[in-house]
Amino acid sequence: MSKLWNPSRQCLPGGSLFPQRVSLPAGLPRPPRLQPRLLSQQTRRGLLTLAIETSCDDTCVAILEKSKAGVARLHFNEKITSDNRAFRGVHPLTAVVSHTENLAPLIQKALRSLPKATRVESPQEDNNAKTLSVDGHPRLRPDFVSVTRGPGMTSNLATGLNHAKGLAVAWDVPLLAVNHMQAHALTPRLVRALEEQEADQTQDPTSEGTGDRKLQGPHFPFLSLLVSGGHTMLVRSQSLNDHAILANALNIAVGDMIDKCARMIVPQEILSAENSDSNSGMYGPMFEEFAFPGSKESARYEYNYTPPSCRADEIKIFDSGSGWILTPPLAHVGKSAASKYEFAGLNGQIQKLMTERPDMDVDMRRILARAAMTLVFQHLTSRLVFALQGDGEKSKNMASGTETEEQSRIKTVVLSGGVASNKFLRHVVRKMLDARGYADVEVVAPPVSLCTDNAAMIAWTGIEMYENGWRSDLNVLTLRKWPLDPNAEGGGILGAGGWYRIPKAK
Structure with a gap:
């Protein structure tokens, strides 16, 4: 008896099933030529990436998908933070141990969130190479791996980068090592792309969509205030890889100063409380809640804050009325210091004050906490005002037949980094811009979960770079310092070695 076609009888390495060629007796119907392949439950036409972030003490992994219409879906986004309580700040060696211990298990967990693949019949190309077997189930393989290359702590970065290289090699996909x-x-x-997905559940997030949709706002150019425990800078983002530094910190970063102030001002019994944020090394949220009780849970907290209407009001000395004062940062320096942030001086004033008055009561400590945050956040916003004033003049001069003044003017200010999760900062920025004549400038900030270090932002940056044809060599090394500005030493983002570019798909 002749053997009939049986797809289960032949399987090539990798799992590809092929129809077997056989001779059939005359008169028997010829079976259809089926070529099973693995596809997503919804045919994917966009991009899928797994991303890793280990620049400091957070071990972060994410899986992000983006359609051609610009709609994003975050399948996985988790982090594990190293325990730095014994050091009252980030301890590099402790963070490396945490990365080494937690990264691989977190990646394994993330893989279970990859979009599912189901076996369907199609006469087209075999697609098994685009799938992975996770716990015995078919999942879509990422199109590329995204990872933080720098800036950050060298050993910490290396842990993530080496894992990413291994995945890229194992899956035979490109690497995107991003800034x-x-x-x-x-x-x-x-955030805008994720909001589109949430707002329009009826649209297939993997479909091509309607060609004219512009989902990737804010659109260039825009200003970014990047504020964290390690960075304080004002950036003019002209395009994907063109970010000019307009102002930078002279000494310590704003997040570092806030942490130091929290440890000096917040009473010890609150700092050491069992459920306090300090147990995870996060002093900033605790400091905000101490200064403004109830603000953490309130959507419409009344700060009773009056913004300075001019530069003269902004640099006035704060007088507590109780025998102590605080002088705002760079109060005696004019517009010549518009490119500088300075926090060590104010931090020193507070340290001296707390040394002289160790028995300061809780109410006075709360007044001090509010004053410190107010002066710091007004100092941050003052450089924004200088930049918007300069941009207005520049836009008038640059306006031409191809670019109008309206098109070249800054319309959006972005607050990002861990300190951007501070609701009082957002309040101060909005109120000060309104008071200085910039009510039409939009202020946007990510949700708190995306303000602090996370892998979702690395995934998105990888996607934007990938779409513009950029790829990273597998021999790239970590960069402890990696400037954004293309005019800075080293040439900015693209000035780092290891990039190559492929033609964009038409």
Whole structure:
């Protein structure tokens, strides 16, 4: 008896099933030529990436998908933070141990969130190479791997980069080793794409969509205030890889100063409380809640804040009326210091004050906490005002037949980085811009979960770079310092070695 066609009888390495060629007796109907392949439950036409972030003490992994219409879906986004309580700040060696211990299990967990693949029949190309077997089930393989290359702590970065290289090699996909600060600046574009997916559940997030949709706002150019425990900078984002630094910190970063102030001002019994944020090394949220009780849970907290209407009001000395004062940062320096942030001086004033008055009561400590945050956040916003004033003049001069003044003017200010999760900062920025004549400038900030270090922003940056044809060599090394500005030493993002470009698909 002749053997009939049986797809289960032949399987090539990798799992591809092929129809077997056989001779059939005359008169028997010829079976259809079926070529099973693995596809997503919804045919994917966009991009899928797994991303890793280990620049500091957070071990982060994400899986992000983006359609051609610009709609994003975050399948997985988790982090594990190293325990730095014994050091009252990030301890690099402790963070590396945490990355080494937690990264591989977190990746394994993330893979279970990859879009499912189901076996369907199609006469077209075999697609098994685009799938992975996870716990015995077919999942879609990422199109590329995204990872933070820098800036950050060298050993910490290396842990993530080496894992990413291994995945890229194992899956035979490209590597995108991206700039951490660029990712913070682009995060609001990710948020906008995620909001589109949530707002339009009826649209297939993997479909091509309607060609004219512009989902990746805010659109260039825009200003970014990148504020975290390690960075304080004002950036003019002209395009994906063109980010000019307009102002930078002279000494310590704003997040570092806030942490130091929290440890000095917040009473010890609150700092050491069992459920306090300090147990995870996060002093900023605790400091905000101490200064403004109830603000953490309130959507419409009344800050009773009156913004300075001019520069003279902004640099006035704060007088507590109780025998102590605080002088705002760079109060005696004019517009010549518009490119500088300075926090060590104010931090020193507070340290001296707390040394002289160790028995300061809770109410006075709360007044001090509010004053410190007010002066710091007004100092941050003052440089924004200088930049908007300069941009207005520049736009008038640059206006031409191809670019109008309206098109070249800054319309959006982005707050990003861990400190951007501070609701009082957002309140101060909005109120000060309104008071200085910039009520029409939009202020956007990511949700708290995307303000702090996370892998979702790395995934989005990888996608934007990938769409523009950029890829990273597998021999790239970590970069402890990696400037954003193309005019800075090293040539900015694209000035780092290891990039190559492929033609964009038409």
